Amino acid sequence: MAILRLVSPVRSPEPVARVLPGVLVQFLDRASVAVACTRDRDLVPRIHYVSGWQLDADQKSIWCFIPKEFTPGLQESLDDNRQFALTVEHIGPHETYQFKGTGVSLRPATDHDAAVVARCRGRFASALIALQAKLAGKSAVLERYILDPAVAFRFAVREIYLQTPGPGAGTLLAKLEEPA
Amino acid sequence: MSARLPDEIRPVMENGVPVVIATCSKDGIPNVSIVSEVFYVDPATIALSFQFFSKTIKNVRENPRASIILNDIPAGRRWVLRVEYDHSETEGPIFDAMDLQIEAIASATGMSGIFKLRSADLYRVLGVETIARS
Numbered sequence: 130m131a132i133l134r135l136v137s138p139v140r141s142p143e144p145v146a147r148v149l150p151g152v153l154v155q156f157l158d159r160a161s162v163a164v165a166c167t168r169d170r171d172l173v174p175r176i177h178y179v180s181g182w183q184l185d186a187d188q189k190s191i192w193c194f195i196p197k198e199f200t201p202g203l204q205e206s207l208d209d210n211r212q213f214a215l216t217v218e219h220i221g222p223h224e225t226y227q228f229k230g231t232g233v234s235l236r237p238a239t240d241h242d243a244a245v246v247a248r249c250r251g252r253f254a255s256a257l258i259a260l261q262a263k264l265a266g267k268s269a270v271l272e273r274y275i276l277d278p279a280v281a282f283r284f285a286v287r288e289i290y291l292q293t294p295g296p297g298a299g300t301l302l303a304k305l306e307e308p309a
Numbered sequence: 310m311s312a313r314l315p316d317e318i319r320p321v322m323e324n325g326v327p328v329v330i331a332t333c334s335k336d337g338i339p340n341v342s343i344v345s346e347v348f349y350v351d352p353a354t355i356a357l358s359f360q361f362f363s364k365t366i367k368n369v370r371e372n373p374r375a376s377i378i379l380n381d382i383p384a385g386r387r388w389v390l391r392v393e394y395d396h397s398e399t400e401g402p403i404f405d406a407m408d409l410q411i412e413a414i415a416s417a418t419g420m421s422g423i424f425k426l427r428s429a430d431l432y433r434v435l436g437v438e439t440i441a442r443s
Contacts, residue, residue, distance in 0.1 A: 164378075166331040166341035173374045174331035174339050176389070198440045214331075214339045225343065274382045276442060290364075292342065294424075299363050 145304050148188035149286060153226065157184055157191070161220040161249070161256035165193055165282075167206035167213055167232075175202040180278050181246030182217065189305050190233060190285045191215060194242045196276030203282055207232045213284040216292055220256035225292040226302070230284045238278035250275040312434050313352040318388055321381045322349050325414070329378040330357065332368035340364045345414050347377060348407055350431060355392065358407050359428040366430070369394035375432065384441075391436035397428040404429045 163179040181194040193215060195203065206213065211232040218225040254271035258264045264271065287307070291300040323346075331341045342365050348356040355377070359366050369375055373394035378387050398404050408426045415421045 162343075164329045164331075164341050164343065166333075166339040166376075168333040168337060168339045171374075172333045172335070172337055172372050173391075174333045174341075174376050176329055176331045176341060176376050176378050178378070178387070198442075210337060212337055212339050214341050216341045216343060218343055227341065229338065229340075270383065270385075273385055273442065274380075294345075296361055298361060 145306055147306050149184060149289075149305070150303060153289065154184055154188070156219065156224065156226065157182060157217065159219055159252070160217045160224075161252040163193070163215060163217040163249075165195070165213065165215045167202050168210065169202065169205060170209050177203065177282075178276070179215065180275050181242065181249040182215070183242075183245050185283060190230070190283050191228060192242070192245075193282045193284070194238055194246050194278035195280050195282055197279035198276060200280050203232075203235055203280065207235055211284075213282075215284070218292075220253070221260055223294050225294070225298075227290040227292045228284075228286045228288075229290070230287040230305075233283045233285050235280055235282050238281050242278050242281050246275065246278050310435050311353055312391075312436050314349070314355070314390075314434055314437060318379065318437070319349055321379045321388060322347055322355075324381070326380045326382060328380070330365055331376045332365050333372055333374070334364075334368050335371040340368055346410065347379065348403070348410070348429070350403060353434050354395070354431055355390070355434060356403055356407060356429045356431050358411055358424075358426055359397065359430050360411070360424045360426055369430070369432075386439055386441040389436075389438045389440060390434060392432035392434055395431045395433045397430050399428045403431070 165177040168174045177199040179193045183192045213232045214229045216227045254268045289302045327343045328347045333339045377390040415424045
């Protein structure tokens with residue numbers, strides 16, 4: 130397990146990167162579960178389960194593929210404040226990062242998005258089975274828990290935080306340059 | 310405004326599957342975390358453990374509204390709780406029960422000794438809904 134520690138908690142200022150650090154790009158490709166959050170104008174938070182995720186070609190924004198059951202609030206967020214947070218975990222080693230940023234766009238999900246979700250869904254089931262032997266043979270049940278995507282929400286990453294359980298959780302690891 | 314937790318939610322709260330909690334700072338920055346467990350206190354109250362200073366802990370002390378999702382994977386169902394942070398307890402039966410449970414979870418996941426309970430944070434339940442595959 131390679132947990133990213135770009136900076137110590139006491140070092141400042143945090144490095145400003147142009148794109149997502151390579152270790153995090155690799156992490157996104159092996160992570161097994163993700164959840165996101167927006168908030169309304171009254172500062173009430175709302176959770177959006179994320180069935181799949183993919184780094185954009187620009188290497189600094191992330192696509193979140195979200196099932197229709199968790200779409201309420203997404204458009205309102207884009208219209209009102211655009212604040213977005215995404216937490217991604219590699220189940221098993223508990224390696225977890227939170228990506229915070231600004232909502233950019235929302236569109237219906239495509240077949241390509243569904244293919245990405247299928248890969249994430251497979252990693253989710255495999256990770257749980259590896260963690261609990263009693264789940265062996267229940268791959269279909271686990272995969273069904275990851276709902277089909279209805280929309281794709283893209284957000285520009287602004288900050289990345291370590292969230293692996295432990296005293297280092299919450300440490301700011303890196304900032305990304307604001308869009309020009 | 311308050312709500313009551315249905316009896317059928319209790320096994321889900323005790324199934325050992327991690328829970329999602331979302332909060333928001335007073336400056337409007339949302340935060341979403343995965344935590345090991347949420348504790349049933351009574352039909353109108355749940356508790357979360359405060360082990361490390363975290364953004365969740367900071368946020369609910371400046372903006373008490375939070376959202377929680379419990380996972381019932383075999384049933385293909387998620388429970389969404391709208392809650393509001395009420396107060397913290399650093400001793401007493403709720404604190405002691407949570408302390409014991411946290412160590413049991415930590416031990417089972419190979420993280421024994423890492424977690425120390427600072428307080429039991431109690432939340433009032435404002436709303437409950439379920440989301441299942443449609």
